Amino acid sequence: MELPELEIIREQERTFGDEEFRAELASVRPDGTRKWIFAKQPRGKFYRWRTIVSAVLLSFLALSPFVKIGDEQFLLFNLLDRKFVFFGYPIWPEDFYLVVVLFLTALVSIVVFTATLGRIWCGWLCPQTVFLEMVFRKIEWWIDGSAGEQAVRVRGPWNGDRIRRFVLKQSIFFSISFAIANIFLAYVVSSDTLVGYIKDGPGSHFELFLALVAFTVVFYLVFARFREQACLVVCPYGRFMSALVDEHTVTITYDQKRGEQRSKWKRNDARSSQNTGHCIDCNACVNVCPTGIDIRNGIQLECVACTACIDACDEVMEKINLPKGLIRYTSAEAIQTGIKNWFTPRVKAYGTIWITLVLITTGLFYFRSDFDVTVLRSPGTTWTQTADGVANFYDLKIINKTSKDLHYSLVVAKPHQAIVTPLGLPTIVRSGEVLKGRFLISVPMHETEEHHEHEEHGNYEIDIAIDVKAGGKTIKQVSTELLTP
Ligand code: SF4
Ligand code: SF4
Structure with missing residues (x-):
């Protein structure tokens, strides 16, 4: 039997009014308790591209500690010995300024890209999003079924089926968290050292093993329980993002000019009336949102630019024979005026600083003597x-x-x-x-x-x-x- 998925989620979790979003988090009730987000699995072009990008990033993360250039690990961040290796290029404490310059360049890059393309980092590249949406949530959909099934099950009894699924899912989550902790350790102590530790057994390096378990527990809690709260209440980037975007920034935006007045879809509805917008108020964009927000309320701090709502709305538009792109990558100004102008004086200034920094960094690396x-x-x-x-x-x-x-x-x-x-x-x-x-x-x-x-x-x-x-x-x-x- 097909579950009435949208209705379940809407009834249980999506009672957010049009104005309440300004004062409350979509995933937290007014009394401070957590509203669990049962996000529906997106389908569509952007989700496919994100899956490909995530596969590349995850492969890179897992393999690069085991790749050597000459005698050096491809990437190493040995904080204890203050030795860093970037792309096989070792940096010792004497050249620590290079690490600082690299860090500064990375920071300015994020500022420039946020000013022009919004939170592109969050949606496509951030390890938190990649692991949560492309690893943990996919396993959850595989074991626990669709968002609607999950919502029904959590309200049901702890029967054999629920316990089996729970144990299987949490065991896989914990094992993946342990693997992630090991990979990060390989970046810090080097993969050779890690392999040596594994051969020696946990008893030989017990303190380190305890630290590894502690990190595993942290990763497990973040991905199994804390989830979108990490982006909403812990990550500082989301906070200063609001100071970087303006009406020219290209970000995931609902075209309210085209979408409003929203109204429910009726059979043979041609949307021809002047008072009727293209939004059929189906909530598909809300049901896929991993942070539980409604993109139709405008740019919000909780939006991690994951593109799920674009795919969801495009699918709806296709079904009702309306043009795709009611939610799309565009700027607030482009929607209002129809003029696309992302290359503003601010972007030019940031871009000039960024190019200068990149040139300086490249020069410093190139001319550094051995x-x-x-x-x-x-x-x-x-x-x-x-x-x-x-x-x-x-x-x-x-x-x-x-x-x-x-x-x-x-x-x-x-x-x-x-x-x-x-x-x-x-x-x-x-x-x-x-x-x-x-x-x-x-x-x-x-x-x-x-x-x-x-x-x-x-x-x-x-x-x-x-x-x-x-x-x-x-x-x-x-x-x-x-x-x-
Ligand atoms: S998916 Fe599109 S049509 Fe449906 S509510 Fe969202 S914006 Fe409106
Ligand atoms: S509003 Fe859209 S892009 Fe933003 S987090 Fe929700 S689904 Fe992702």
């Missing part, structure tokens, strides 16, 4: 007399930012007869490590007389150029001065 070398004359020292000339002490610092160990040597490029004497310096700098040490440069007296270039407090300085060599190549040249009498 090794940083600093040579400074040791503080508090002066020249030292040697058998045939003078010598100075120097402090050396080498930072190896690559994923390979560096075997190096120091050679003085200028003046030619100068000699480097390492003072217990190691000749290897491990990957991601900083080497600090001292060495001596001695120059024959006749060279110092030839190269006197600056005078300082009665002493002379000559310019020194030092090559840092590795694998037969000069990987860096640094300049300093040598103090002579």
